[in-house]
Amino acid sequence: MKRTAFFISDGTGITAETLGQSLLAQFENINFHKLTRPYIDTAEKARAMVQQINAAAEADGVRPIIFDTIVNRDIREVLSHCNGFMVDIFSTFLSPLEQELASHSSYSVGKSHSIAHNPNYMERIDAVHFALDNDDGARTHYYNKADLILVGVSRCGKTPTCLYMAMQYGIRAANYPLTEDDMERLQLPTALKPYKDKLFGLTIDPDRLAAIRHERKPNSRYASYAQCEFEVREVESLFRRENIPFINSTHFSVEEISAKVLVEKGVERRLK
Amino acid sequence: MKRTAFFISDGTGITAETLGQSLLAQFENINFHKLTRPYIDTAEKARAMVQQINAAAEADGVRPIIFDTIVNRDIREVLSHCNGFMVDIFSTFLSPLEQELASHSSYSVGKSHSIAHNPNYMERIDAVHFALDNDDGARTHYYNKADLILVGVSRCGKTPTCLYMAMQYGIRAANYPLTEDDMERLQLPTALKPYKDKLFGLTIDPDRLAAIRHERKPNSRYASYAQCEFEVREVESLFRRENIPFINSTHFSVEEISAKVLVEKGVERRLK
Numbered sequence: 001m002k003r004t005a006f007f008i009s010d011g012t013g014i015t016a017e018t019l020g021q022s023l024l025a026q027f028e029n030i031n032f033h034k035l036t037r038p039y040i041d042t043a044e045k046a047r048a049m050v051q052q053i054n055a056a057a058e059a060d061g062v063r064p065i066i067f068d069t070i071v072n073r074d075i076r077e078v079l080s081h082c083n084g085f086m087v088d089i090f091s092t093f094l095s096p097l098e099q100e101l102a103s104h105s106s107y108s109v110g111k112s113h114s115i116a117h118n119p120n121y122m123e124r125i126d127a128v129h130f131a132l133d134n135d136d137g138a139r140t141h142y143y144n145k146a147d148l149i150l151v152g153v154s155r156c157g158k159t160p161t162c163l164y165m166a167m168q169y170g171i172r173a174a175n176y177p178l179t180e181d182d183m184e185r186l187q188l189p190t191a192l193k194p195y196k197d198k199l200f201g202l203t204i205d206p207d208r209l210a211a212i213r214h215e216r217k218p219n220s221r222y223a224s225y226a227q228c229e230f231e232v233r234e235v236e237s238l239f240r241r242e243n244i245p246f247i248n249s250t251h252f253s254v255e256e257i258s259a260k261v262l263v264e265k266g267v268e269r270r271l272k
Numbered sequence: 273m274k275r276t277a278f279f280i281s282d283g284t285g286i287t288a289e290t291l292g293q294s295l296l297a298q299f300e301n302i303n304f305h306k307l308t309r310p311y312i313d314t315a316e317k318a319r320a321m322v323q324q325i326n327a328a329a330e331a332d333g334v335r336p337i338i339f340d341t342i343v344n345r346d347i348r349e350v351l352s353h354c355n356g357f358m359v360d361i362f363s364t365f366l367s368p369l370e371q372e373l374a375s376h377s378s379y380s381v382g383k384s385h386s387i388a389h390n391p392n393y394m395e396r397i398d399a400v401h402f403a404l405d406n407d408d409g410a411r412t413h414y415y416n417k418a419d420l421i422l423v424g425v426s427r428c429g430k431t432p433t434c435l436y437m438a439m440q441y442g443i444r445a446a447n448y449p450l451t452e453d454d455m456e457r458l459q460l461p462t463a464l465k466p467y468k469d470k471l472f473g474l475t476i477d478p479d480r481l482a483a484i485r486h487e488r489k490p491n492s493r494y495a496s497y498a499q500c501e502f503e504v505r506e507v508e509s510l511f512r513r514e515n516i517p518f519i520n521s522t523h524f525s526v527e528e529i530s531a532k533v534l535v536e537k538g539v540e541r542r543l544k
Contacts, residue, residue, distance in 0.1 A: 003373075011528075013531060014290065014531075017541075017543070018286065018287055018291070018384075019287055019291050019361070019365075022383070022384040023365055023369060025389050026366060026380065027377060028383075029375060035540070036543070038534075038535060039531065039535055065369070065372070069294065087365055087368075090295070092365075097298075097359070100337070100357045101299055101302060103302060105299060107298065111294070112290075113525055113528060114525060115523060115525050117297050121525055125432055159400070160401075160439070163439065167432070253385055253393055255284045256284055256382075259285060259310040272293055272297070272306075
């Protein structure tokens with residue numbers, strides 16, 4: 001069974017998309033075709049949207065699910081005439097919040113993902129550049145400015161995790177690869193020693209690591225199961241000896257790894 | 273006036289955080305202290321959470337706002353005894369959706385940000401590596417595999433935007449800097465010519481560009497207002513001559529720039 005879902009907003013659509021995806025994920029037996037439609041900020045665009053929704057309803061033989069965060073009442077009015085099941089996110093929660101906060105909503109569009117509303121925005125962009133500049137042990141003399149330093153074997157997920165924490169939360173995360181040399185000596189690299197409290201380890205199942213490395217360098221020693229198994233074993237033993245907290249990234253997304261790392265290290269997000 | 277807000281989840285907390293931030297952004301006169309608390313997945317952790325909430329209520333002199341996406345009823349029951357104003361996201365929307373979809377929610381935890389639920393997860397990670405490998409014109413022979421190529425002067429926001437689109441949406445975005453040489457010849461670089469339909473331009477106000485470059489290379493010619501103004505003028509003129517769509521990034525976040533680029537180019541997100 002296929003069913004279309006629209007995430008509609010007069011802003012970026014991120015809120016509608018995030019909440020909509022979380023809710024739809026609870027219905028695993030239904031195959032949703034998901035479409036994000038941001039910047040529906042005029043009555044004309046809303047009318048075109050209604051046509052698109054109605055066309056999907058006809059094609060699917062069942063009305064689409066609509067998650068919307070449109071703030072403007074006139075535009076929402078136009079949209080409400082579509083042949084869709086409306087999940088009206090803002091109107092559901094804003095009036096109880098207005099009452100609780102004894103304050104009126106500004107009913108202004110696209111606030112939460114705009115620079116204007118976000119005093120920490122430049123911190124996030126700076127953190128992205130910090131992650132890039134301090135990726136893969138490229139530079140170690142700014143570790144005093146890092147919130148966190150991820151360590152682990154090559155291709156265990158350090159870089160995407162650092163970038164995610166930087167982009168979403170403004171966290172300055174460096175990463176340092178534990179390479180074969182370090183492992184034979186079985187010691188913590190000198191560059192990391194002064195920052196032991198910032199270290200967090202990632203590990204990974206050897207077969208998964210071999211598969212990832214194989215895509216990068218097919219049939220290399222680097223990608224062989226034996227090499228991957230050796231590296232993972234040595235690195236995990238280093239983590240244990242040095243009391244470095246670590247998690248196995250194999251079955252987790254960057255979102256999950258990041259959330260777990262931040263809980264474990266007690267680092268707070270720099271939220272808007 | 274200061275008020276604490278908690279984003280609480282038995283998963284990553286991303287949904288509670290995203291929706292909570294959007295809703296709170298509508299109340300600009302209130303200073304919220306925002307805290308994300310993921311993985312509250314046992315009654316014991318929920319009891320500790322209740323204590324934290326009650327302590328914040330006491331410190332603030334007013335009850336905190338609680339956005340939660342906890343799926344498990346027993347854990348939610350524990351949390352419901354806190355001295356907070358509950359915005360119960362899942363329970364509000366799940367039962368109307370169950371009715372509309374004629375299907376029962378699986379009431380399973382942390383679905384939407386897990387790998388298991390997300391068949392496109394590896395595409396997102398591959399896209400992040402694609403953005404990194406094809407950053408700043410480093411490599412041009414994989415442009416046939418790009419969904420988009422962002423072009424613009426150095427430090428106008430191309431790299432963070434590419435990384436955002438890759439991380440969130442699995443979009444393969446390369447970027448190519450239009451440097452002084454290209455500008456004097458006032459031509460589209462040869463490497464870009466075969467991919468004109470993939471190009472999107474970013475521009476920026478010269479004074480903002482000068483400020484950003486100044487942080488990188490203080491008092492350089494590169495960071496001078498005259499140089500920035502010249503480069504921006506030449507590049508915008510190139511965009512117009514070559515009919516390359518473009519936007520001014522100065523007042524937009526990466527989320528907003530990404531949403532605008534995708535609308536303009538008609539590129540669909542690879543959603544979960």
